[in-house]
Amino acid sequence: MSKPTKTSPAYSPPAGGWGALKSSAKHLIKSENATKNVKALLRANQPGGFDCPGCAWGDSADAGKVDFCENGVKAIAWEATSKRVNAEFFQQYSISELQQWDDHSLEKSGRLTQPMYFDGKSDHYQAISWDDAFSIIADNLQNLPSPDEALLYTSGRASNEAAYLYQLFGRVLGTNNFPDCSNMCHEASGIAMTSSLGTGKGTVTMEDFDEADAIFVFGQNPGTNHPRMLGTLRKASKRGATIVSINNLQERGLQQFLDPQSPKEMILFTGTNISQYYFTPRLGGDMAILRGVAKSLFERFKDDKTVLDSDFIAEHCHGIKAYQLSIEATSWEKIISQCGLSRQDIEQITDIYASNKKVIFTWAMGITQHKHSVATIQELVNVLLLRGNIGKSGAGACPVRGHSNVQGNRTVGINEKPSTEFLDALDNHYAFKTPRNQGLNTVESIHAMLSGKAKVFIALGGNFAAATPDTARAYQALQQCDLTVQISTKLNRSHVITGKKAIIFPCLGRTEIDSQQSGEQCITVEDSMSMVHSSTGQNEPASHHLRSETAIVAGIAKASVGEHIVNWTNLMNDYGLIREDISKVLPDFFDYNQRIKVGRGFHLENRAAQREWKTTTSKATFSSALLPEKLAHEVAKEFTDKPILTLQTLRSHDQYNTSIYGMDDRYRGIYGERRVVFVNADDMAKQQLKNGDKVKITTLSNDNIVRSITDFKVVEYTIPAGCVAAYYPETNPLVPLESTADNCGTPTYKSIAVSIEKI
Ligand SMILES: Nc1nc2c(c(=O)[nH]1)N[C@H]1C(S)=C(S)[C@@H](COP(=O)(O)OP(=O)(O)OC[C@H]3O[C@@H](n4cnc5c(=O)[nH]c(N)nc54)[C@H](O)[C@@H]3O)O[C@H]1N2
Ligand SMILES: Nc1nc2c(c(=O)[nH]1)N[C@H]1C(S)=C(S)[C@@H](COP(=O)(O)OP(=O)(O)OC[C@H]3O[C@@H](n4cnc5c(=O)[nH]c(N)nc54)[C@H](O)[C@@H]3O)O[C@H]1N2
Ligand SMILES: [Mo]
Numbered sequence: 188m189s190k191p192t193k194t195s196p197a198y199s200p201p202a203g204g205w206g207a208l209k210s211s212a213k214h215l216i217k218s219e220n221a222t223k224n225v226k227a228l229l230r231a232n233q234p235g236g237f238d239c240p241g242c243a244w245g246d247s248a249d250a251g252k253v254d255f256c257e258n259g260v261k262a263i264a265w266e267a268t269s270k271r272v273n274a275e276f277f278q279q280y281s282i283s284e285l286q287q288w289d290d291h292s293l294e295k296s297g298r299l300t301q302p303m304y305f306d307g308k309s310d311h312y313q314a315i316s317w318d319d320a321f322s323i324i325a326d327n328l329q330n331l332p333s334p335d336e337a338l339l340y341t342s343g344r345a346s347n348e349a350a351y352l353y354q355l356f357g358r359v360l361g362t363n364n365f366p367d368c369s370n371m372c373h374e375a376s377g378i379a380m381t382s383s384l385g386t387g388k389g390t391v392t393m394e395d396f397d398e399a400d401a402i403f404v405f406g407q408n409p410g411t412n413h414p415r416m417l418g419t420l421r422k423a424s425k426r427g428a429t430i431v432s433i434n435n436l437q438e439r440g441l442q443q444f445l446d447p448q449s450p451k452e453m454i455l456f457t458g459t460n461i462s463q464y465y466f467t468p469r470l471g472g473d474m475a476i477l478r479g480v481a482k483s484l485f486e487r488f489k490d491d492k493t494v495l496d497s498d499f500i501a502e503h504c505h506g507i508k509a510y511q512l513s514i515e516a517t518s519w520e521k522i523i524s525q526c527g528l529s530r531q532d533i534e535q536i537t538d539i540y541a542s543n544k545k546v547i548f549t550w551a552m553g554i555t556q557h558k559h560s561v562a563t564i565q566e567l568v569n570v571l572l573l574r575g576n577i578g579k580s581g582a583g584a585c586p587v588r589g590h591s592n593v594q595g596n597r598t599v600g601i602n603e604k605p606s607t608e609f610l611d612a613l614d615n616h617y618a619f620k621t622p623r624n625q626g627l628n629t630v631e632s633i634h635a636m637l638s639g640k641a642k643v644f645i646a647l648g649g650n651f652a653a654a655t656p657d658t659a660r661a662y663q664a665l666q667q668c669d670l671t672v673q674i675s676t677k678l679n680r681s682h683v684i685t686g687k688k689a690i691i692f693p694c695l696g697r698t699e700i701d702s703q704q705s706g707e708q709c710i711t712v713e714d715s716m717s718m719v720h721s722s723t724g725q726n727e728p729a730s731h732h733l734r735s736e737t738a739i740v741a742g743i744a745k746a747s748v749g750e751h752i753v754n755w756t757n758l759m760n761d762y763g764l765i766r767e768d769i770s771k772v773l774p775d776f777f778d779y780n781q782r783i784k785v786g787r788g789f790h791l792e793n794r795a796a797q798r799e800w801k802t803t804t805s806k807a808t809f810s811s812a813l814l815p816e817k818l819a820h821e822v823a824k825e826f827t828d829k830p831i832l833t834l835q836t837l838r839s840h841d842q843y844n845t846s847i848y849g850m851d852d853r854y855r856g857i858y859g860e861r862r863v864v865f866v867n868a869d870d871m872a873k874q875q876l877k878n879g880d881k882v883k884i885t886t887l888s889n890d891n892i893v894r895s896i897t898d899f900k901v902v903e904y905t906i907p908a909g910c911v912a913a914y915y916p917e918t919n920p921l922v923p924l925e926s927t928a929d930n931c932g933t934p935t936y937k938s939i940a941v942s943i944e945k946i
Contacts, residue, residue, distance in 0.1 A: 197439070197854065197855045197856030197857075197904075198439050198853060198854045198855070198856055200445070200458075201439075201442075201443035201444055201445040201458025201459075202410040202417065202439045202440035202442070202443060202444045202445070202458075202854060203257070203410075203414070203417060203440070203444045203445045203446055203447050203458070204444075204445030204447060204452075204458065205445075205447075206853060207256070207257035207414075207447050208257075208447050210257055210261075210853065211257045211260040211261075211447075214260055214261045214264045214265075214848065214849075234720075234786060234787055235723060236722075236723065236725065237697055237698055237722040237723055237724055237725060238591060238592075238697065238712045238714075238720065238722035239259040239262065239263070239591065240262050240263070240266065240344055240591050240696070240697040240698070241256070241258055241259040241261075241262040241263075241591060241843070242258075242259075242412060242413045242414075242415070242588075242589070242590075242591060243343075243413075243587070243588035243589060243590060243591050243592070243593060243594060243714050243715045244409075244413045244415045244416045244419075244587065244714065244715060245392070245393040245714045245715060245716040245718055246393075246714065246718070246720070246787055247393070247415065247418065247419075256414035256415050256418075257414060257447070258411065258412075258414055258840075258843070259414070259415075261841070261843070261848045262843055263698055265294075265677075265843070265846060265848060266298075266676060266677075266696040266697070266698055266699075267696075267698060267726055267729075268297050268298060269297075270295070270296060270297025270298065271297045271298055271300050271729070271730070272296045272297050272298065272299050272300065272677075272678045273300045273301060273730075274301060274303070274313070274314040276296065277303055277311055277312040277313070277314075278311060281310040281311050282305060282310050282311065282312065282683050282685065283310050285678075285682075285683040286683045286684070288683075289847075290653060290679065290680060290845055290846075290847050290916065291847035291848075291849075291850070293678045293679055293680065293682075293683070294677045294678060294679055294846050294847065296677075296678050297677070297678075298676060298677060298693070298696075298729040298730070299675055299676065299677060299678060299691060299693035300693050300729060300730035300732055300733065301314055301693060301730070301732045302314070302315050302316065302317055302320045302690065302691065302692055302693065302732075303315065303690070303691040304319075304320060304323070304688075304689070304690055305685050305688060305689040305690075306688060307687045307688045312682075312689075312691065315690070317692075317734070317742060318742075318746075320690050320692065321742045321743055321745070321746035321747075322746055323670070323688070323690065324643075324645070324670065324672060324690065324743050324746065324747060325743075325746040325747040327642075327643050327669055327670045327688075328360060328643055328747045329747065331642060331643065333361075334360045334361030334362040334622070335361075335362050335364060335622075335624070335626075335640075335641075336640065336641050336642045336643065337357075337360065337362055337364060337641070337642075337643045337644075337645070338364045338366060338627065338632045338635070338636070338641050338643070338644045338645070339353060339354075339356075339357045339362070339364060339365050339366075339645050339647070340365075340366050340367060340629070340632070340644065340645065340646040340647065340649060340651055341353065341365065341366075341367040341368070341596055341601045341646075341647045341648065341649070342367070342368045342590060342646070342647065342648035342649025342650075343367070343368050343369065343372075343588075343589060343590025343591065343592055343593025343594075343596055344590050344591060344592060344648050344649075344697065345592060345596055345647050345648055345736055346592060346595075346697075346710035346711060346712060346722070346736065346737065347592065347595045347596075347598070347599050347710065347711045347712060347713065347719070347766075347769065348710050348711065348737050348762045348765045348766065349647065349710070349735070349736035349737040349740055350592075350595065350596040350599050350600070350601050350647070351599040351600060351765055351768070351769055352737055352740045352741060352744070352755070352758060352759075352765060353601070353647050353740045354599065354600035354601050354602075355600070355613070355617070355744075355753060356740060356743065356744035356747070356748065356753075356755075358600075358610075358613060358621045358622060359617075359619060359744070359748045359752050359753060360747060360748055361622050362622055362626060363602075363603055363604070363605060363622055363624065363625060363626030364603060364626040364627045364632065364641070365600075365601050365602060365603045365626055366603060366626075366627055366628050366629040366631070366632040367593075367596065367597075367601050367602075367603075367629070368589070368590060368593060368629075368649055368654065369593050369596070369597060369601075370603075370628040370629035370630070370932055370933060371556075371629055371654060371655070371933055371934060371936070372552070372555065372588075372589045372590075372593065372933070373551075373555055373586050373588055373589065373593070374555070374628075374928075374931050374932065374933045375554075375555045375556075375560035375561045375563075375564055375928055375931045375933055376550075376554075376555055376564055376586035377597070378561050378930060378931050379560075379561045379562075379563075379564035379565045379567075379568065379810075380564065380568065380584065380586070380795075381802075382565070382802065382803075382808065382810070383565050383568040383569075383572075383802070383807060383808050383809075383810060384568060384577065384584070384795040384800065384802065384807055384808075385794060385795055385799075385800045385801030385802040385807075386793055386794055386795040386801065387597070388586075388594065388717055388791075388793060389583070389584055389585040389586050389587075389715055389716060389717070389793075390577055390578065390583035390584050390585075390793055390795050390796040391547055391582075391583035391584070391585045391716065391796070392716045392717075392718075392790065393419070393716055393718075394580070395547060395580060395581050395582065395583060396419045396420075396422075396423055396547065397422070397423070397426075397581075398545060398580050398581030399423060399428055399545050399546065399547045399581045399582065400428055400429065400543035400544055400545045400546065400581065401428060401429040401430070401431065401539060401540070401543035401545075401546045401547075402420065402423055402428060402429075402430050402431070402546070402547045402548075402549065403430075403431045403432075403433065403540075403546065403547070403548045403549070404420075404430065404431070404432045404433065404434070404441060404462070404549050404550075405433045405434075405473055405548060405549065405550040405553065405554050405567070406433070406434060406473060406550050406551060406552065406553020406554040406555075406937075407434070407549060407550055407551035407552070407553060407554075407587060408434070408436075408438045408440065408441070408551075408553075408837070408838070409440055409441070409587070410438055410439055410440015410441065410444070410840075410854060411438075411440065411838060411839070411840045411854065412551070412589075412838060413551075413587055414440070416549075416587065417440055417444045417446075417461065418446060418448070420444070420461050421444050421446055421459045421461065424459055424460060424461055424463075425459060429463055429464070429539055429543060430461055430462045430463060430464075431462060431463070431464040431465075431466070431536065431539055432461075432462040432464070432465045432466070433465075433466045433468060433473065433476065433536075434465070434466075434467065434553060435467050435468060435469060435470055435472075435553070435835070435906060435907050435910055436467070436855075436865075436904075436905070436906060436912065437465065437467065437905050438854065439854035439855075440461070440854065441461055441462050441465065442460070442461060442462060442465065443458040443459065443460055443461060444458055444459055444461050445457070445458035445459070446459070464535070464536075464539065466528055466532055466536065467527075467528075467905075467906075467907055468526045468527050468528050468907070469525075469526065469527035469818075469833070469907045469909060469910055470557075470818075470819075470833045470835050470907075470910045470937060470938045471525075471557045471558075471559070471815075471818045471819065471833070471937070471938045472525055472526035472527050472528070472818075473526070473553075473554055473563050473566075473567075474525075474559055474562055474563040474566045474814055474815070475521070475522045475523075475525035475526035475814055476522075476526045476528060476533060476536065477563070477566040477567060477569070477570050478514065478517050478522055478566060478814055479519070479522040479523075479526065479528075479530075479533035479536075479537075480533060480536055480537045480540055480570055481510075481514050481566070481569060481570055481573060482514050482517065482519070482522065483533060483534060483537040484537060484540075484541060484570075484573055484574075485511060485514060487537070487541065494541050494574075495573050495574065496573065496574050496575030498575075499572075499574075499575035500572070500573070500575075503572075503578075503798055503800065503806055503807050504572055504806055504807045504808070504809060505802075505804040505806035505807070505808045505809065506804075506808050506809035506810070506811060507809055509809070509811040510569060510809035510810070510811045512811065513811035513812070513813055516813065517813065517814055521814060522814070525814055525815075525818065527907050540570070540574070541574070544581075544582075545576070545579065545580070545581030545582040546571070546574070546576045546582050547576075547581070547582060547583055547584075547585055548567050548570075548571060548576075548583075548584055548585065549585040549586075549587050550564070550567065550585075550586060550587065551586070551587045551589070552589075552837070552936070552937065553835075553937060554567070555586075555928075555933060556928075556933055556934065556935060556936040556937040556938075557928065557935055557937050557938050558815065558819070558926070558927075558928055558929060558935050558938065559812075559814075559815040559928070559929060560928045560929075560931060560933060561928060561929060561930045561931050562810065562812040562815070562929070564586075565810035565812060566810070566812070567584065568584060568807075568810070569809050569810060571583070571584055572807055572809060577795060577796075577798075577807060578795060578796050578797060578798035583796065585715065585716075586715070587715050588714070588715040589844075591697075591712060591714075592712035592713060594713045594714065594715060594717070595711070595712050595713030595719070598713055598773070598791070599769060599773070600613075603625060603626035603627055603628050604625050604626070605621075607623075609772070609773075610623065612771075612772040612773070613772055616768065616771050616772050617752055617753060618752070619752045627641070628932045629651075629655060629932070630655075630656070630924060630927055630932050630934065631932065632644075632664075633655060633657070633660065633661055633664045633924060634664075634924070636664035636665065636667055636668055637660060637663060637664045637667065639667065641668070642668055642669045642670070643668060643669060643670045643671075643672075643686075644665060644668045644670070644671045644672070644686060645671075645672040645674075645743070646671075646672065646673050646674065646675075646681060647674050647736060647740065648674060648675060648676075648694075648736070649681070650679040650680055650681050650844070650845040650846075651665070651681050652665055652679075652680040652681040652684040653679065653680040653681065653845040653916040653919065654844060654845050654916060654919070655919065655934075656919055656922035656923065656924055656926070656934040656936070657894070657919070657920070657922055657923055657924040658916075658919045658920040659894075659920060660924055661919075661924075662684045665681070665684050665685070665686060666684065666685065666686065666687075667686070668686030668687065669686060669687050669688065670686050670687070670688045670689065670690070671685050671686035671688075671689045671690075672689070672690045672691075672692070672743075673689075673690070673691050673692065674692045674694050674736055674739050674740075675691065675692070675693065675694065676693070676694060676695075676696045676729075677846070679845060679846070680845065692734070692739050693730070693732065693733050693734075694733060694734060694735060694736045694739055695724065695728055695729075695733050695734070695735045695736070696724075696729070697710075697722060697724065698724050698725060698726045699724040699725075699726050699727070699728045699729065699733075700723075700724045700725065700726065700727060700728060701724055701735045703735070703738065703759060703760050703761065703762070704760035704761070705760050705761040705763075707723070708723075708735070708737075708761075708762045709721040709722060709723040709762070709783070710722050710723075710737075710762065711766065711779075711783055711788070713791065716790075717790055717791040717793055718787065718788055718789070718790055718791075719776075719779075719782075719783065719788050719789055719790075719791060720783060720787050720788025720789075721783040721784075721788060737758075737759055737762060737765070738759050741755040741756065741758060741759035742755075742759075763780050766779040766780050766783075767779070767780065775791050775792055776791075795807070818833070818938065819833050819935070819938040819939065819940045820832070820833050820909060820940050822940065823887040823888075823940035826887075826889040827887050827942070829887065829942040830870075830873065830874060830942060831887060831909075831940050831941075831942065832866075832870065832909060832910065832911045832940075832941055832942065832943060833909060833910050833911070833938050833939070833940060833941075834864075834884070834910075834911050834912070834913060834918065834921065834938070834939045834940075834941045835910065835911075835912045835936070835937040835938065836912075836913060836914065836915040836918040836919070836921075836922070836936045836937070836939070837912055837913075837914065837915060837937075838914070838915065839851070839852035839855070839857065839861060839914050840852045840853050840854055840855070841853075842914070844915075844916075845915075845916050847861070852914075855904075857902070860900065861914050861917060862898055862899045862900060862917060863899060863900045863901075863902045863913065863914070864882065864884060864899045864900070864901055864902065864911055864912070864913045864943065865902050865904035865906055865911060865912040865913070866901055866902065866903060866904060866906070866911050866943070867903075867904065867905075867906050867907065867908045867909070867910065867911075868903050869908045870908055870909065870911070871901065871903055874943070874944075874945075875945075876901050876943075876945060877901070878901060878902065878903050879900060879901065880900070880901045880945050881897075881898055881899065881900060881901075881945070881946050882897075882899050882900075882901055882943045882944060882945055882946060883895055883896070883897040883898075883899075883943070883944050883946050884896050884897070884899055884913070884918075884921060884941050884942075884943050885921075885941060885942050885943075885944070886921045886922075886923065886939060886940070886941055887940040887941060887942055888923050888926075888940075890923065890925065892923070894920055894921050894922075894923065895920075895921075896917065896918065896920050896921060897946060898946070899913065899943075901943075911941070911943070915936065918939075921939055921941060922934050922935070922936060922939055923939075926939065
């Protein structure tokens, strides 16, 4: 279906608007620090202020305008809570008891305030000094038969400075084992774009959104996960750009948005229509849609030579012949059956695509978390290339990143497969030999822990136990380690699913003042548009015991590998020195310290955006991959007689990944609960299910591992037949560790074959 319904059945007002204001106010008041948080908010995403720890959308350059959203408010209020998890808390609650708490209750307990140690003997964490904790880590690391038995996980909220120091520490220790959240997130975008375009990053800037004629939003729910992007889309829609959404759910934010920052819209209660066209394919159907668009473009080209940008293709691209053959080998029947849209829908998408000169494609997890994600993103790029939509203003590829600095973490070296160029630069600058073997990604790390090949696990932020797939095995993996270490702001699952011994380091959050020996520090981050800017915390720290992530990494490093190669103490005392080191190792960061002082920071050059192709062919390269032979449900059909449904696991409006702020999902009409499964009316009828029935969900796999979760409530929903949806992380027990994307390693969180049965 091509036109959006005027109202979604679950929520009739436009997204944003008074609902967002009301919810923001509620979260500010509940945080018990309302005045402080309001002050902090006015500094969010402003020069001299801090970068909102919410998402990685670019900052608005409109002077004088506040730049935060409802979910940014939640992220800030969540960090600035007045509740504390201190030594008394851990005396009161044993680890076994805390294991019984749900994710919301764990994090709601408040901010961690002092280093804690679980010695494996008692069932309680005990307070420990920073230095004693650093020595325990050093002992464990030094006793490993190989440094590759250590795993250094990173979640994408860490600053460039902390992440750079962390990767340097790992490499001085002798390992490239840097599993990170990116392995579960946009990894496929990086891999696909690097092979096609020679860059793993988006080719657009915020200014391109002001010039685009059409913007296609694939597999993304910005109303919840990148609300500031709705401001950008609203602006584009108002000036007449065509916006097309491709999503198997009718997400409210993609239909209509009422900007809480527009007094006129608020008073008149008139939202802006965001998407003029809305298509709802089946899960995993996007590559087939794009293949259909390409096929239609080639068919049209026979009569109309302007349909393809032949000059661009001739001058800049490689592999058009092989791609054309691959398209010819793909039948319309296959395309239609795999995407679940009609031929007419595909022709309509092609009409829109071909009639607009400057087109941007954006995408997120609905595209990256499938078995064929890499091929799908290459197909997105193929279609862009066919009309020269890379490297011209108002056009390009825009993978919308998740964590606020996940892109920056990768740039400064958090990568289990670092480039030789980067390692050579480290060797030269610090005069040592970096390890050259590839490290382990997130899923490989779990396998390594399970098989006893990795023994020490350190996490710079995040919640590995809850975010990773196959929960039972992920827990077992962590529990088999000799030592697990978490550097965190708030209590979560990964603190209570411990190794034989465990340490918790409490750290400063992004919103807090970071004072080191040389004075107050700023940190830097990179957004989805490759803008690097500084962030300066404004709030008093939650406790004077807290240390910054950078200082904690320096403490671990100094104790474990000494200071003969890197002077960790100096770097920790003045983050400007870390930035100087970065600019020596990564030349794109020239004049780093100077350039972050100007305006909103600087843009890291994107070669593909300048039509300079760092690929193996030195051209933008068409991928000629065929459509997947079978999607998840077709594979399952080979070994089960049960009714098969494909499950996508996604975020509610009241969560930040594994941090559960509340139990509502306003835009989808869910209040006070999270254990729900969204099902199509026909599928419900087939299985004689009624709204509100309780069901058990079971993964259909042929590996003899039973994966079930139970007590989920059925909610009838507008979702393509055969597809169901439920929230993450409650559904992670269903995702097999072996079910990962081809050539990539990202778990297939958006297409798991399951069956549901009434309990
Ligand atoms: N408030 C808030 N902000 C966040 C986060 C958060 O949890 N809360 N998380 C951050 C992080 S780390 C990330 S990665 C991003 C995530 O941002 P999103 O990618 O928007 O997150 P998901 O909730 O996983 O939503 C996936 C969307 O893709 C659609 N979808 C699923 N499968 C398919 C498919 O096969 N095809 C198509 N076309 N659509 C599909 C779903 O219906 C849904 O709308 O947000 C970041 N920002
Ligand atoms: N089923 C399913 N699983 C998924 C996904 C999915 O869509 N479906 N999405 C995947 C994606 S896209 C991602 S990115 C991962 C997310 O995986 P992670 O990044 O590992 O998880 P988060 O939930 O973001 O981490 C939350 C924790 O980070 C800590 N924290 C918060 N702020 C800070 C800070 O400033 N510093 C430090 N040191 N710690 C801090 C807090 O203790 C908090 O409990 O999950 C993945 N898992
Ligand atoms: Mo993510």
